Amino acid sequence: MTPPSPRHPATRFFWAAGGSLLLAILAGAWAIQMLAWSSPGDSIEAFIQLRPIHVTFAVAWIFLAAIGGIWAYLPKALNVSLYSRRLTQMQGWLFFIAGVLALAGYLTGNFSGREYLNFTWPASLFIAAGWGCFFVNFFSTARKSTKPWPVYVWMWATGVVMFTWTFIEAHLWMLPWFEEAPVRDLSVQWKSYGGLTGSWNMLVYGLLICLLEQIGGEGASRSRKAFFFYWLGLTNLMFGYAHHTYHLPQAEWIRWMSFGISMTEWVVLLSLIQDWAQPWNREIWKKSPAHRVPRAFLAATSAWVGINLVLALLISIPTLNWFTHGTTITLAHAMGSTIGINSMVLFGGGFAWMLSRSTLSRGQEKYLWSGFAMTNLFLLGFFLILVLAGGMKGLGMVQSDWSFSEAQDHLAPMLYWAGWMAMGLFLGVLILLFSWFSILSRAKS
Amino acid sequence: MSAPKTPSADDSISRWNRRILATLAVGFVVMSAGVFLDTGVQQEAATFSPEGVTGKRIWLRENCMVCHQFYGMGGYLGPDLTNVVSRLGSETTAWVIRNGRGSMPNLNLPEEDIRSLTIFLEEMGETGTFPQKTWPPGWFPPVHQPLPGS
Numbered sequence: 063m064t065p066p067s068p069r070h071p072a073t074r075f076f077w078a079a080g081g082s083l084l085l086a087i088l089a090g091a092w093a094i095q096m097l098a099w100s101s102p103g104d105s106i107e108a109f110i111q112l113r114p115i116h117v118t119f120a121v122a123w124i125f126l127a128a129i130g131g132i133w134a135y136l137p138k139a140l141n142v143s144l145y146s147r148r149l150t151q152m153q154g155w156l157f158f159i160a161g162v163l164a165l166a167g168y169l170t171g172n173f174s175g176r177e178y179l180n181f182t183w184p185a186s187l188f189i190a191a192g193w194g195c196f197f198v199n200f201f202s203t204a205r206k207s208t209k210p211w212p213v214y215v216w217m218w219a220t221g222v223v224m225f226t227w228t229f230i231e232a233h234l235w236m237l238p239w240f241e242e243a244p245v246r247d248l249s250v251q252w253k254s255y256g257g258l259t260g261s262w263n264m265l266v267y268g269l270l271i272c273l274l275e276q277i278g279g280e281g282a283s284r285s286r287k288a289f290f291f292y293w294l295g296l297t298n299l300m301f302g303y304a305h306h307t308y309h310l311p312q313a314e315w316i317r318w319m320s321f322g323i324s325m326t327e328w329v330v331l332l333s334l335i336q337d338w339a340q341p342w343n344r345e346i347w348k349k350s351p352a353h354r355v356p357r358a359f360l361a362a363t364s365a366w367v368g369i370n371l372v373l374a375l376l377i378s379i380p381t382l383n384w385f386t387h388g389t390t391i392t393l394a395h396a397m398g399s400t401i402g403i404n405s406m407v408l409f410g411g412g413f414a415w416m417l418s419r420s421t422l423s424r425g426q427e428k429y430l431w432s433g434f435a436m437t438n439l440f441l442l443g444f445f446l447i448l449v450l451a452g453g454m455k456g457l458g459m460v461q462s463d464w465s466f467s468e469a470q471d472h473l474a475p476m477l478y479w480a481g482w483m484a485m486g487l488f489l490g491v492l493i494l495l496f497s498w499f500s501i502l503s504r505a506k507s
Numbered sequence: 508m509s510a511p512k513t514p515s516a517d518d519s520i521s522r523w524n525r526r527i528l529a530t531l532a533v534g535f536v537v538m539s540a541g542v543f544l545d546t547g548v549q550q551e552a553a554t555f556s557p558e559g560v561t562g563k564r565i566w567l568r569e570n571c572m573v574c575h576q577f578y579g580m581g582g583y584l585g586p587d588l589t590n591v592v593s594r595l596g597s598e599t600t601a602w603v604i605r606n607g608r609g610s611m612p613n614l615n616l617p618e619e620d621i622r623s624l625t626i627f628l629e630e631m632g633e634t635g636t637f638p639q640k641t642w643p644p645g646w647f648p649p650v651h652q653p654l655p656g657s
Contacts, residue, residue, distance in 0.1 A: 097584060100610065106574075107612040109584060113573045175567025177581065210517050216524065231539075241563070242554045244634050245547025252580060253542055289520055293527050300535045309578045309648050311635030313545045317647050319538070384644040388579025388587060388637070463640050466586035467609075 071150035073502065075130030076412050078154065079123050080498050082161070083405075083491070086119035091488040098481025102470075111168050114180035118164055120400060121178065121262070126157070127408035128265035129196065132218055134415040135272050136203060140215065145202035149195045156192030160185045178255055179232055186233060193229065197222055212275070212283035213292050214268035220296060221264030228257030249312050256303025262404070264299065270407045273360060277353040277414055291330065298323055305378040309387055317380070324378035331371050334364070341365075355417060355430065359410030362438055366402030373398065373449070385456030390473075390480075394448035401441050401487070409494060412502075419505040426497065433493030440486030447483060451476040552633035562627025565620045574611075578637045585611060589637040592629040601625045 093112035100106055137144050144150070164181035167173065173180050200222050204215055211219075231254035234240045240247050275283050282288050304320030340346070341361035347354065373395055377386045386392070413430075422430070451473050458464035458472060546553040555563060566572070574585035581587075592600050604621050607613030616624070639648045 102609045104610060105612065106584060106610050109582075110570050110573050110612075113582060114570070173568070173570040175570050175572055177572060180570070180573075210521050234543075240543075242560055243546050244552070244555060244631055245549075246543065246545060248577060248580070249542055249545060249547075253539070284517060284520070286520060289524060293531075296528075296531060300531060301538060306580060307578075309637055309639070311548045313541070313548075314647075316542060316545065380647045381644055384639065384648065388576055388583075390583060393583065459638050460640060460644055461642050 070134070071144065071147060071154075072130045072134035072415060073505065074150070074154050075126050075133060076416070076498070076502055078158065078161075079126035079130055079408070079412070080495055080502070082119040082126055083123035084495055085165075086116050086123055087488050087491050087495075089113075089115035089119070091485065094484040095481055098477045098484065102467075110173075111171070114168050114173060115165065117178060118168075118180060119161075122157075122161060124262050124266065124400065124404050124408065127412055128221075128262060128269060129153075131269040131272075131408065131411040131415070132200070132265065134411070135269070135276065136200070136215070136218070139212065139272060139276070140204060140207040140209075142203060142206040145199050145206070149199040153192045153195035153199070156188050156195065160188035160192065163188060176232070176235070176251065178258060183233075183236075186229075190229065193226065197226065210284070212272075213288040214272040214275075214283055216289075217264045217268030217271070217292055217295075220292075220299075221261045221268065224257055224261035224264060224299065228254045228261055232258065245310060245312055249307060249310055249316070252307045252310075253303055256306065257299065260299030260303070264295070266404045266407050267295065269411045270360065270363065273356060273407070273411055273414060277350065277356055291333070294326060294329065298327060302327075302378075305374075305383060306387075306392075308380055308383050321378060321380060324375070327371060327375055327378075331368070331375065334368055334371065352417075353414065355422070355427075356410040356414035358431075358434060359406045359413065362434070363403055363406040363410065366398060366406060369445070370395070370398045370403060384460055386452055387456070388459075389452035389455045390448040391452030391456070394445050394452065397441070397448070398445050401437070401491075402445075405491075409498070412498065416498075416501045416505040420501055421504075422501065426500065429493065430497040433490050433497060436486060436490030437494060438490075440483050440490055444480060444483035444487055447476055447480040451480065547634050549634050552630065555627065555630050558623055558626045559630040560627075562623035562625070562630075565616070565624050566627055569614055569616070577631060578635070587637060588628055588631070589635070590632040592625065592632050597625050597629065600628060 089112045093109055093116055096104075096106045096109050096112075133144070133150060160181075163185040167182050167185065168180070172182050174182050179186065200218065204211065204219065207215075231250060234250055234254075235247050240250060271283055271288065302320055302323035304316055305324055307320075308317055341357075341364045347357060350357075373391070376382050377391060377395065454476070455464070455469050455473055458469055464472070571588075573582045575581055576583070576587040577589050579587060595603070601621050601624075603611060604614070604616065604624055605618075
């Protein structure tokens, strides 16, 4: 047992997550106006710094909020006490130092030059050390449970282990054997990013199922169906990443494996269609009006899961992938799933926990709903324009042999509007973040 | 907390869970080893020359990836550079890196860095072709493709 401390560990992570998201959207808004509104000849050099800041801290938001959610719900769900509060504090500080190192590196022009993990090795070391604390603390806490774990604890455990693997894999390029081989390096790099995304999805989807149980009493987390989808998800995480690398001149079996595994996601889509009306079922809402805020976020999530799944399935079909690869459709895929799915769950989880320790005035609630509506509407607009622009570019490139500048000319009007949508999205998330901070500051520990 | 329905149902799920996770883990390790061993289909372009490796390090240091792609993967602010050298030639490629062009910034790189970068880009281009400009498109992009300019 650890002595009570004034601050619940979840609180710290929720604060850090909010701070990261704020940084990410500021950099993102600044960067997107370059993509959308710059004309040829404008200086876009700041993009070299803005993009890594945006990506790193958006990913940090996802991990930190998911970890906050795990510390908020894991002990309660398993009816055990946290193994060590001190380790959560250490984890927090190590991540904080990593974040400062990464940001300082970006601002002074020190990059690893890699897509998602663009910080240099000192930041990587601190992340690894912080993750080590999390690993030990998570498993030592979960092991205390005498009952079999519900599926979401398995999902969290999987996320914790998979991140460890992919984080190592994503650094293999530092070894000459990988560095010297162009195709091997690209192939391993994108394999590791698939696993990275998969690992945070395990944490986030686990939180989603946990929340459905906690706020809605939908106790399906030990059913065969729940485990079936967990296994299916894990199989996809491990083997279904390669729709990003269909175009690499790599061994044929890798593409076929990935294609085959990706197609199993149709099952997920069918099941979702079967249950699609559930999140909007009025009876459930009436049963627990106190949970309306998290419920709304979860309802939005399920809509976004559907939209993103359709897109992901389509771009995994090789012939369609010819047109979508290397276009803004990939960007739509990333934005739709990180904001529409991941962030909706994380906001829902965070708010559910905070509101169980705080109250919401009418004015604040209205404010929160306006942020919620704006975020979802503008995200939808942004998403659709990116899909449209990407489809056009793909068609132009494959069919009409467009050069880069021809494509730019054709897409300019669409990107212009994408820029406005992104600004609306920025404001929506900003409002949600203000609600996040103000409710968090009043939540009892 | 919802209590387990019957201990036997839970036990059977746990048993299955252990088996499936073990199978997936073994499969994943084997698959990963397979991916690590694959160096691509163009065997003569399987590794960079030492100069190419130097160029690659400069590419990483200068963070060119935020705007550029290889095989369609990377940032979208600039063009895909997979086959840029066979498209423009070494001279012009080096010229663009040296002086910048349009929105491409002049990064004030020393001449030897520009040379290494050009060699790196050239060797990258020998590994395959992107994008595939074929109409109508096929199923998977062909892996054995004539390189542009060859």
